[in-house]
Each structure stands twice: as C-alpha cells, then as structure tokens.
Amino acid sequence: MKKLLILTQQFFYSSLVLAILFVIWGAVFPKSMLFISNLALDFITDKFGWLYLFSVFGFLIFVVAISLSKYGNIKLGKDDDIPEYSTFSWIAMLFTSGMAIGLVFWSVAEPITHFASPPFGLAHTPESATLALRYAFFHWGLHPWGIYSLVGLSLGYFQYRKGLPILISSVFYPILGERIHGPIGQIIDILAVFATVFGLSTSLGLGTLQINSGLNFLYGVPESNIIHLLIIGIMTVVFTGAAVLGIEKGIQFIANRIFYLALILMVFILLFGPTTFILKMLTNTTGSYLHNILSMSLWINPFTENDWMGSWTLFYWAWWISWGPFVGQFIARISRGRTIREFVIGVLIVPTIFSFLWLGIFGSAALEIEVFGNGGIVDAVTQNVASALFVTLANYPLSMITSIIAILLVAGFFVTSADAGTYVIAMLTSNGSLKPNDSIKAIWGAILGSVASVLLLAGGLVALQTAAIVAALPFMFVMMAMVYSFIKAISSEDT
Numbered sequence: 001m002k003k004l005l006i007l008t009q010q011f012f013y014s015s016l017v018l019a020i021l022f023v024i025w026g027a028v029f030p031k032s033m034l035f036i037s038n039l040a041l042d043f044i045t046d047k048f049g050w051l052y053l054f055s056v057f058g059f060l061i062f063v064v065a066i067s068l069s070k071y072g073n074i075k076l077g078k079d080d081d082i083p084e085y086s087t088f089s090w091i092a093m094l095f096t097s098g099m100a101i102g103l104v105f106w107s108v109a110e111p112i113t114h115f116a117s118p119p120f121g122l123a124h125t126p127e128s129a130t131l132a133l134r135y136a137f138f139h140w141g142l143h144p145w146g147i148y149s150l151v152g153l154s155l156g157y158f159q160y161r162k163g164l165p166i167l168i169s170s171v172f173y174p175i176l177g178e179r180i181h182g183p184i185g186q187i188i189d190i191l192a193v194f195a196t197v198f199g200l201s202t203s204l205g206l207g208t209l210q211i212n213s214g215l216n217f218l219y220g221v222p223e224s225n226i227i228h229l230l231i232i233g234i235m236t237v238v239f240t241g242a243a244v245l246g247i248e249k250g251i252q253f254i255a256n257r258i259f260y261l262a263l264i265l266m267v268f269i270l271l272f273g274p275t276t277f278i279l280k281m282l283t284n285t286t287g288s289y290l291h292n293i294l295s296m297s298l299w300i301n302p303f304t305e306n307d308w309m310g311s312w313t314l315f316y317w318a319w320w321i322s323w324g325p326f327v328g329q330f331i332a333r334i335s336r337g338r339t340i341r342e343f344v345i346g347v348l349i350v351p352t353i354f355s356f357l358w359l360g361i362f363g364s365a366a367l368e369i370e371v372f373g374n375g376g377i378v379d380a381v382t383q384n385v386a387s388a389l390f391v392t393l394a395n396y397p398l399s400m401i402t403s404i405i406a407i408l409l410v411a412g413f414f415v416t417s418a419d420a421g422t423y424v425i426a427m428l429t430s431n432g433s434l435k436p437n438d439s440i441k442a443i444w445g446a447i448l449g450s451v452a453s454v455l456l457l458a459g460g461l462v463a464l465q466t467a468a469i470v471a472a473l474p475f476m477f478v479m480m481a482m483v484y485s486f487i488k489a490i491s492s493e494d495t
Helices: 002-028 030-068 087-098 100-116 126-140 142-161 168-181 183-219 225-245 247-272 275-297 307-311 313-333 340-372 377-383 385-393 399-428 438-490
Strands: none
Touching: 002 030, 002 183, 002 438, 030 142, 030 275, 030 307, 030 313, 030 340, 030 438, 087 247, 087 313, 087 340, 100 126, 100 183, 100 340, 100 377, 100 385, 100 399, 126 142, 126 275, 126 313, 126 340, 142 168, 142 313, 142 340, 142 438, 168 183, 168 438, 183 225, 183 313, 183 385, 183 399, 183 438, 225 399, 225 438, 247 275, 247 340, 247 399, 275 340, 307 313, 313 399, 313 438, 340 377, 340 385, 377 385, 385 399, 399 438
C-alpha cells in the first residue's frame, strides 16, 4: 500500500510539473512554442496522416463487430448490476460532455467553409453545398463516437467486470500483468492525461472564441486577448466549482438543462427556417454519407500536400483521439450495468443521430441563405469563423433571444466538457479514485484554463488545432494496443 501511494504521488507530481512547464513555455516563449508545434504538425500530417485514417476506421469497425458478436450481452459490471442513471440522463451526459461545445462552434462554420473551399470540385455550387454537409456529417458522425466507444468500453469492462483501478493503464492488464502498477503503467496514464489536457484545451479555446464573438455581435464587446482571458478565467472558476461539487450535483444538473436548450434552439430554426429545404438536405446528406462512408474513411490524396486534409479530417481525428481518454473514462463512469451491445448502440448511434440533426438543421439553414438568399455568411466566416452561428441566427426572427440562447449553450457545454475533463484527470492522477481530492480537481481545473489561455495567445485557432493533432499521436498507438488487450481479455469470457 505504501509503495502504491508513493507511485500515485510520483505520477501526480510528474504530470503536474510537465503541464506547468508547458504553460510557462507558452507564456514566456509563445513564438518558440508555436514554431516547434508547427514543425511537429507538418511531420505528423505528412508521415502519419494515412495511419490516422486507417486506425480511426478500424476502431469503428471493431466496436460495431464486438457489439454484434456473442460478447454483446456481457455487462460492464457484474451480471446483476443495473444502470445507475436513467436513459435520458445518460444520453444527455454522453452528448454534452462528448462534443457539444465543438458542434455548436462548427455547426455553421464548417459547412460554409467547405461550400466556399471544398476538398474537390467547384466552390459556391449546389454540388459543393451537398458535399460540404456530407463532410460535416462525416467528421461529426460515427467515427468520433467509435473512438469514444472503444476507450469507454475497454475501461468499463476492466474496471467494473474485472475490478481493476479506474485508469487507462488497467486496460493493459492482459498484456502487462502487474506491471500496470509500475513505470510502464504510469507512462500510459501520463499520455492519457496530456491527450486530455490538449484535447480539452482546444475545445475550451473554441468556446472562448465563440462566447466572445457572441458578446461582440450582441453588445459590441471587443474581441481581444484580454477579453479571451477574462472569459477563460470566469469559466474556469465555474467548471472547477462544478467539478468540486461532484458528478451528480454538477455535470448531471447542467447537462440536462443544456440539452433542453439545445433542443429548443434546434426546433426553432427548423420551424422558422427553410423547413422543406432542411428536411431535403437532411435526407439527401444522410444517404450520401452512408453511400460514401468507406471512401471518405480512407480518402487521402498522395499527390498533394494534403492541406485540406490536415486542416479538417486529420485535425478532427486527432481531436477525437485526444478526447478519447477523458470522454471514454467519463462514459465508462456513467455506464456501469449496461451490456456491451447497449453501450455501443447508445454511445455510437444516439449522439450521431443528434449530431446529424444539429448539423443538418443549422448547416442547411446557412447554406440556403448563401445559395438562395442574401448571402454574407461566407464573408463573415472568412473574417471571423467564430461569428458564423450568430450571423446565421440574425437572418431569422427573435435573433437577440436565439443568440443569447446560443451563448448560454456554448457556456454550458464549456462547463460540462471541462467539468468532466477535470474530474477524469483528477481520477487518473489519484490512482483511479472515484472521489479525488477537491484540491486536485482545483489544480487541474486551473491547468486546463492556463493551457487554453497560452494556446490562444500563441496562435489562436491554428495553435489550438496544432496542439490537438500533436498530442493525439502517442495515444493513437495506445488505442491500437487497447484493441488487442481487450480481445485477449474478452475471449476468455464464458458466453
């Protein structure tokens, strides 16, 4: 026990010191940090871009296959365990903690950007509009939730069925045995911590940009680094406080209410926007997505520098991988008692459907304005990508109210994502304790806010995207090994 306590303290302090050193580097030498990060980005996208595509598609295929196999009826827990949360609360927490802050940010900006600058074909055409929404579906559909499903499934299985600590390293017990409690296990968990820190910081940076853009749109609040730091500071206090309150009082309470707000805004645009056009685009794009999912999953142009691919698909796959440790850990934490098949269906299908509805409604509404209406959204996105949603809402009734709701959504998703991330990092650095010390939560909350701040100051949106891609590479290899370890363990189940 004493040896375990020493290892836990070493892990916590080594992770903390490395995180603080990065914050100092970004604060004191921002140009140096951005330069090194860009070099790493160029190397990764050039040498490993193809591997990102293969691995993410492979993760998706694996979780679908395991859920349809004879192992699908195995519970994440003992055979008589029952789910802790209602299905609605479970789904609400899945979605709001999984990706909602980014989905609000890119719901208009991504389709409009692809419309104006598609991966192939002519821009500003009906064809590019269809292609734009299809790739938005692709980036926010089954593939990211396949990543989350793999990590969450593995963690839930080893934690609740095998009784191992709530740590990423526990997944590798079939391969490493008791060595998961030593230096090798610590390295795995440190990689998970840093993937989480940078993945979350990217999302918090996007949320900060969009909150500031909304306040500028509504009240003329200037968009500047000082305002960005103020927003991050305020939100850090809020989400750290929510993390200290605990999962039941904090995340569940906020997630349920934000989920309702998201539904209200989505239904409003569907009813007061171009309803028929939206429904046609939803139908057409869903069919196009399903028809082209294989080719999109493995498409990369070997004859170019892959600038579009690096800015979009590779960035997204890396972003989702970097979110994998914390979202996987979090959804495992709230999924005890559910079967593997129920878990995969819930995690893979339900949030994907909601993402399609959200993107289809907001993306189609914006594209309709560009193709058939007064336009102006492409120009707005070109000048400030964070303004896309607010410029679109301005074309419909009650734009002041809907814009305020949008700001509340971003703020709420900011809190739930960072709240869940803070809780998970605290668990990882507390030897998997379900009730990590409040001071540890507060420390990691401050670190998350600090990393988001230095990335924004160093290079804004580009720095945020670069950090996510670079931080995700090591954990991608961890996830590959995770597949092998899970297969090795579950094959011994008596089914």
